[in-house]
Structures are given as C-alpha cells and as structure tokens.
Amino acid sequence: MNFTDLNLIEPIAKAIQEQGYTNPTPIQERSIPEILKGSDFLGCAQTGTGKTAAFAIPILQNLSKNKTKNNHIKALILTPTRELAIQIEENINAYGKYLPLKQLVIFGGVKQGNQEAALRKGIDILVATPGRLLDFIAQGIISLKNIEIFVLDEADRMLDMGFVHDVKRVIKLLPQRRQTLFFSATMPSEIQKLADSILNNPVKVEVTPVSSTAETIKQSVYFVDKENKLDLLSHILENDISDSVLVFSRTKHGADKIARKLQKDNISAEAIHGNKSQNARQNALNNFKAGKTRILVATDIAARGIDIDELKYVINFELSDVSETYVHRIGRTGRAGAEGSSISFVDSLDLLNLRNTEKLIGKKIPIIKDHPFHTDNLVAQKRDSNNKPMSGGGERRPQRSPKPQNNSNKPAGSTPTGFKKPKNKNFTRKK
Secondary structure (H helix, E strand, O other): OOHHHHOOOHHHHHHHHHOOOOOOOHHHHHHHHHHHOOOOEEEEOOOOOOHHHHHHHHHHHHHHHOOOOOOOOOEEEEOOOHHHHHHHHHHHHHHOOOOOOOEEEEOOOOOOHHHHHHHHHOOOEEEEOHHHHHHHHHOOOOOOOOOOEEEEOOHHHHHHOOOHHHHHHHHHOOOOOOEEEEEEOOOOHHHHHHHHHHOOOOEEEEOOOOOOOOOOEEEEEEEOOHHHHHHHHHHHHHHOOOOOEEEEOOOHHHHHHHHHHHHHOOOOEEEEOOOOOHHHHHHHHHHHHHOOOOEEEEOOOOOOOOOOOOOOEEEEOOOOOOHHHHHHHHOOOOHHHOOEEEEEEEOHHHHHHHHHHHHHHOOOOOEOOOOOOOOOOOOOOOEOOOOOEOOOOOOOOOOOOOOOOOOOOOOOOOOOOOOOOOOOOOOOOOO
C-alpha cells in the first residue's frame, strides 16, 4: 500500500511526500482509515512503529474538514514525557504545514509565559504532559469542554511514572461525546480497565515493534561524563574517523550546539531539525550526500526520509528514552548488507536508556575504553518527566579526598586511605 491509497487531502499528502514517506507502516495502514471514520481506537504499539503519524495524520484531516472556526482547543494529545511531547508536536507541525490549523506543545520545567500567551491566541491541537496541563486548567487558562478528539499516548508509561491519577482527573473534564484514541505498548490490568472505561466500541490493532539490528553494523558504547561529550566527539572525528558521519541529537538546541562546536574545531558540519525550513534541511542533506559537509547533526524527526546508501558511521550523542529509536537511528548505516558502525555516548542520564536498549535488541553493546574521556565512574540517575536529574533521587558518587595518602605499602585490593569504600555495589572506582 502507498500513502496515496489512504484518500488523504492534498495539503497533507504533499507534506508527507516532502518528509520522504511513501509506504505506510502496518499500524498507519490499519489505523488511519478507521480514525478518519471517527471510530474510537485502541492501539497496542510502541514508539518506533510509526504510531504518531497513525493518529496525527487523521486528526489533522478530520479537523481541517470541520468548518467551525473558533479559539477553542479541539484535539488534546496527552503524553508522559517532555521529549515525547516535543516529538509529537514536531510531527504534527510537519504533516500539517500546509493547513491553517494551529498546534502547541506544553510541558513543565520551563516558565509558562510563552505557552500561556500562545494558548490565549487560540490553538486547535494541544500536546501536553499531565502536570502542566492540570496547572493551566487550575489557573483557568485551559478549558477542555470543546475537545472533539482525545489521544492518550504511552498509557503504560503513564502508569509506570505515577501519572495515572492525573490522567483520570483530565478524563473527568472531557466532554462525554468525543473520539478517543488510546495507545499503550503493554496492557497491564489497570491500563486495560482504564481503556475499557473511556473507549466506545473501539477498533483494536496490535503491532510488534522493530527490535533487531543488522548483523553488519558494529555497535559500541563510550562511557563519558556529560560535560566531556562535545570534546569526545571532536576527538573521534579528528583522530579515529575520516568518513562522513550522521550524528543524532535529542533536541533541536542540542543539534545546533553540536554543529557550532564542530565548526569551531574546523570540522565541516550542519544541523537539521524542525526549526529549519524545508529548503534549509534539503540543502544541508544535499551537501552531506555530496560530501561538501562531512558531519550532519540531526534530530529524530528531521532524520526521517534520510536514505544514504554508503553511510558508514552513526553517532548517538545521547540515547533516546525510546529504545526502538536506537534501532531506527543505527539502521541508517549498514544498508543492503554493507558494513557500518554505530557509536553511542553514554553518561549517567543515559545508563537506564542503555539497559533498556540492550534488553530490546537482545545483546550487550561492547564498551570502548580506549579514548581520553573514558570514565568508569557513572551512576544511573533517576529522572523526572523532563529527563532532568531528580533532586535527591539519584545516587551520589563517593567523594575522593583532594590528596589521598600514599598507599604503596598497602596490600593489593585494600581501600586507599582518604577514600571511603562505597556501599553501592554498582559503583566502580575511577582507574
């Protein structure tokens, strides 16, 4: 099946074509026609299966056909983390670029002024995390009484992160007559009960995510403190790799920062992300393919449609919270049986993502220690919904004395004076 077979309106079809999409994924093929009909929908699918487009495209089409013009929010997409919220909003912005609809993403951890100002001007589609949404509702800035379409994304993660009660508070404020789209990677009993309580005779679709990586791709991990990542990247590009490299950044701001650092180090680099115009992105991609630009730094949404047959290297500057994203990222190399290499920088905030990624792909990724920024002194930190370290929630590193005493006479394996042996069995002392 081709996207042209889905009876999409011309502005959406044009935007999809510009994103490099030709064939819908299984969940897109099965969900878009049903959601366009106005049916409630239950999708058991993880990020990485194409589910964002599966609900974003029909929402845009249905709202564009509604002749009602007002400043009320018509579609609400609720998602557990800031990262996912931003990714969804970027997708909606890309697919709806030729439509007059307005969309906005709101999340906590930042000042609310700009978000509030945009809301007061009026929007059609709101992407939100639960905490910030409830804050705005309590302040009278947001009303949900005119919602026509409600999407609950990553429902099982909402449960894991303790947001289910917030979700239920939001649901109570929604109109009874609405279309509800419910997505979850797994269906534990509490999530199944929630789905049963808010869905009306839903269409059900279950999709298995991509979870395997090509055997021709050599994968490796570099343990590095966050503050040394930029220097490590320059070191590798100056000393170990002479070919073109696609570098993945979690955020648009991060992509720009990486590109500026490389340019400062006289390494030709360009960044592409959702804030760049279509022409700017296409020019950067053309320069990369032609070898005029050696390094292309991209966010996940901007990298959609990038297909470079002879790309040998992919570097993950950070690991995504979504494990399936790793498979899609490194799949940009090792195409058609060719050999490729992927390198992932891992700091304390990436350790949990590394474990989840290795669990998904069913293998341990080798750790490379032969570089000047290697550290064994990483401790996984607990994070909030904005991917920030939680105050007091992460384990602290034991502190060295500034000048440890000479321990040359100590027996092998003893603990040096001035350094308390940590109780945390996962802690490995710097060598």
